[in-house]
Amino acid sequence: MVYDTTALTVPGRLEDIESHIMHGEQARVASAVPVKLMLADDHVGMISLWRPATADSVLIIHTSSLLTALRALFESAWNRASPYSVKGDTLSGDNRRLPTLLAARLTDESIARQLGWHPSTVQRRVRRLMDKLGVRTRFQAGMHAQREGWL
Template sequence: MLDALIALGLSELDGQVYSALVVAPKATVEELSEACGVPVQHCCKSLTRLTQQGMATRTSTDRDRYLAVAPEAALGTLIAHREAELHTARTEMQRLMDLFREASQFTDPARSVEVLTGGEAIVQRLEHLTGASQHEVRGFDCPPYIQELGANLPRQRQQLKSGVRFRTVFDRDALAWPGRLENEILVSVQDGEEARVRPALPMKMIISDDRMAIIPISFGDRVLDAAYVIHPSTLLQALNALFEAEWARAVPLQAAIGTVQESSEPDADHRKLLPLLAAGLTDESIARSLGWSARTTQRRLQTLMRELGAGTRFQAGMAARERGWI
């Protein structure tokens, strides 16, 4: 037990005194001094330190006698402090590694790709990536998930408040994942995240600024407990371009929510409009083709685009194709 206490930051003497007090409750300084084989003066100073750290306390009936605070509480605090210190150290290590990779990307191209193994390591790097972003976080979101539902919301909310932009393209399966839409996705959108939806995404991915991306390593249809970390390189530039292409083709979230279920068939007017819209005809040409007035044509086009949740003709065509309308 003594080695474990020393590993948590206690001195050897304090570890000895606390261990002795655990097995000898209500002991006096003299009794503890004898049990540990140390001078009374040293033992008294150790008890003072243990009391200040919340690991020991005087008895209520006799102030000359001491009790050990339950190890679960006393050591739990020490463990929490040490874990916080280790987390800070890992974060600093990752920051320095980012700088190291950036400086050596031309002299050692192999360092542009890193492999993470283990769910804990991946989650920790994702947290670091989100927290260290200064301008924008972009991502492809699709099941399965390694983080608990809503675990990243506080960190993301803080980043949004500081001015970091978040853009996410969600796979339609992400909207159907139990509890995720209502308890996480819509909450993030309310906080300021920009969200769009695609029927299917090529991969799960998150990109921080233009300096780092994380994508899972998969084998067939199975996602392994490992991930690639992509540092500044041609590959990262390609992932940036892939995100922007999917973002341009995606449908805004609010319009896509209703399409998680089977979409209804277009009405007769929409069936007439869609092929002409997909062919790139102007409003005037569509009006002439269908024998509608300009006002009627514009009104029906606006109704169609609103139903599809599209802001442009291109998005309307893509959304209609995804619904199987054309």
Template sequence: MLDVLAADSDQGRVYRALTARGRLPRDLLVRDTGLSAEAVDGVLAELSEVDLVAEVGADLWEAAPPERAVAAALRAEEDRRRELWRAGEELDRLYHQAQRGAGFSRHVEPVEHPARLIMLTARLQERAAEQVRWLDRPPYSSTPRHFQAQEEIQARRMAEGVRYRTVYSQNVYDDPGLFAAMTRMAELGEHVRLLSELPVKLTIGDDEIALLVPEPDRTGLEGALVVHSSGLLNALCGLFETLWTLALPVSVKREQDQLSDRDRSIITLMAAGATDEAIARRLNLSRRTVVRRIAALLDQLGATTRFQAGVQAAKRGLL
């Protein structure tokens, strides 16, 4: 997947270094990006294949114009959406197959109570050796004490080197406390992205175990499942990665031309698919104000569509 516009990706680091500094040799790319020489070589090879960088001299590299990267991202968007639907269909098939006990009974077990789901979520994080992946959306049943305990676990595990990647639904803007917690964790190193809607609640520890709430809108946290290594777990990992590529990167880094907090919220929500009316409700603004600010933001970012505005803002590190 093309990830060159994401500032926290290896592709994004290399591409940004080249666009910011012009032509650079490999050793300076290693220095500027903080990546290993092997990682830089791999990224250069990947970006060369899609004509986003070119070797213009002996070990001297140059980036293609950013407009080409944006165009490539836009062309890839429809392909990614089709892949999302395919992943969802496969997930649905495997889920119902598991429910019928057709070969998955030893890999899937029900969670009897929301309190046990909270306990299992903590255990999954404690046992993760490399990464925790999360699709975070309502409904929530945790108490303030549980939320505080979750923050403490996550902060400690990230400090110990476990990578957290979370895709939040745009409902995160409805809850000031949850939004503040997301910001705190992002400042500590969580990789955060936003999508207008998420189909399930999901937490994955490494590639070993997952906690799935398959129908949160209909049943709340009832019907949650523990999924061990199996075809279903592989499908869940694939579903997460598809949604991750579709989601909009969100950064808490401050830059000189940083958007205001209100404009950051507006552009993040609109790029994630929210309507003008939905943005107005979530941010307690009038629809007229939202329409006026969106027009100004599109002009400021040189974009003609909401998705393009989101890509441009993310590329500049404004979100």
């Protein structure tokens, strides 16, 4: 599943996504996912007809060049997206979400809204995480999180 970063700003969505991951879903997060679509197998898919997407306006697509193009679009979005993981065993509570939310390129304000924190709390916790990892930049923290398997 590739989630648009705007999906992470919906209250309660992180818990839903993490539950799906714990049940085997592979998830990534990308900014500006162009369309909501679902590919069931090599023979059928669905695409939302409206933006923003609604469940009552989908087009069902059977084996065709359009289905092949949608599969290529999904693969492209998947390859550009950042992994979303619930790993990070050495981090506790909401702190384990920080590397994933940062990798998803959410702003400090968006992270604060999602976690119910003040933006300065986000900045303080990111600083503590960077100190704990022994890094000087958020980029270095992301590299370390990737190496540790937190993403």
